[in-house]
Amino acid sequence: MTERIESAYRLASDRYRELGVDTAEAMARLEEVAVSMHCWQGDDVGGFENAGSLTDGGLMATGNYPGKARTAEELRKDLEKAYSLIPGRHRVNLHAIYAETGGKKVDRNELTIEHFAGWVDWAKSLGLGMDFNPTYFAHPKAKSGFTLSSADDGIRKFWVEHGIACRKIGAEIGKRLGKPCVTNVWIPDGSKDVPIDRKTPRSLLAKSLDAIFAEKLDRKNNLDSVESKLFGIGSESYVVGSHEFYVGYAVKNGTMLTLDTGHFHPTEKVSDKISAVLLFLDEVQLHVSRGVRWDSDHVVIMCDELSSIAEEIVRGGFMDRVHIGLDYFDASINRIAAWVIGMRCMLRSMLTALLEPTEMLRKAERDGDFTARLALLEEVKALPASAVWDYYCLSHDAPVGESWLREVKTYEKEVFSNR
Ligand code: RNT
Ligand code: ZN
DSSP: OHHHHHHHHHHHHHHHHHTTOOHHHHHHHHHTOOOEEEGGGGTTTOOSOOOSOTTTTTOOOOOOOSOOOOSHHHHHHHHHHHHHTSOSOOEEEEEGGGOOOTTOOOOGGGOOGGGGHHHHHHHHHHTOEEEEEOOOSSSGGGTTSOSTTOSOHHHHHHHHHHHHHHHHHHHHHHHHHTSOEEEEEOOOOEESSOOSOSHHHHHHHHHHHHHHTOSOOOTTTEEEEEEOOSOOTTOSSEESSOHHHHHHHHHHHTOEEEEETTSSOTTOOHHHHHHHHTTTOSOEEEEEOEEESEEEEEOOOSOHHHHHHHHHHHHTTOTTTEEEEEOOOOOSSOHHHHHHHHHHHHHHHHHHHHTSOHHHHHHHHHTTOHHHHHHHHHHHTTSOHHHHHHHHHHHTTOOOTTHHHHHHHHHHHHTGGGO
């Protein structure tokens, strides 16, 4: 098999060379892409706290596939399995509800790095980077549907303290791992039915965020980001932290912006937003998801929008300003497979974009030859990127093609069946 992959690669490489594309260079650039893999796919956004229901916050994982991770050890083991089936060095994205408190109840405003030391040591031993998220849902103090924008001073104060605690944790994670941690704020706040006052919660949210971000932290360790949403379960009519709110907030305050591909109107595309917001912001984070009809958090696949996102990142020269992360939760299929499919698709779409004969396409556009632009774009889709991808997997100790699935099935038999 190795020989077949190598000879297919050589043929592909020759074909790309004819178009002025260097496949070795594309693969070298792909090595630089560290995708943040979201731990919450492994346990349906459960965490280890048992403080409240996930739907208090408008998130819902559907399905009951066996084998869900129940402890940090199980989750790390599953994550390790997934990373072993994905080429390259990546990152892990953690939520505050994944704290390890040794059985003690520690409320969210009291969390410290100590509760994540197990995760940091583990990430270090695997050479992973790490990102972090305060958890503003699945908690009694989120039950009303309002957290940082709550009209109740006590509730708001609690969640501001949680935000501050999490930024400190993020900074310490970044320091210990020697690469910055993106600490991302997403809140579920909003209302099911038409509100009278849309203004007050937004001004309270801005005030709460100002309090959370008041302390300047070294960007070497921690990068703050804010994530908008269009609607959620229970916040169909009004979301406090809308896109306009956070674009404004991020531009004014110099934070990063998180663009989740499920958080816009279905015909609105994140791929089109990247070059716009990066004119005014230093960096953005992506939560790559796949909405089906709505923000349904399906597993990422090779769809047109994924290709467009990858193309925009590469064509724009944005690889070092766009932090790519995944965000979905599917409990109806093997959860490790869900990670592996999404990660491999994300990377394969990046490789395909890196292999694009962009100069040729740009020239057609510059010359006003839109016939050629369209014709070439369609021909490019048929280039042998998959042969380069197979070779990339082979040369990075990752399974080629569908062979990773066998390993997941074996793991399922040996590990999941005992849970
Ligand atoms: C929710 C947001 C948010 C969460 C995670 C768990 O709609 O997308 O990013 O999915 O933080
Ligand atoms: Zn998200």
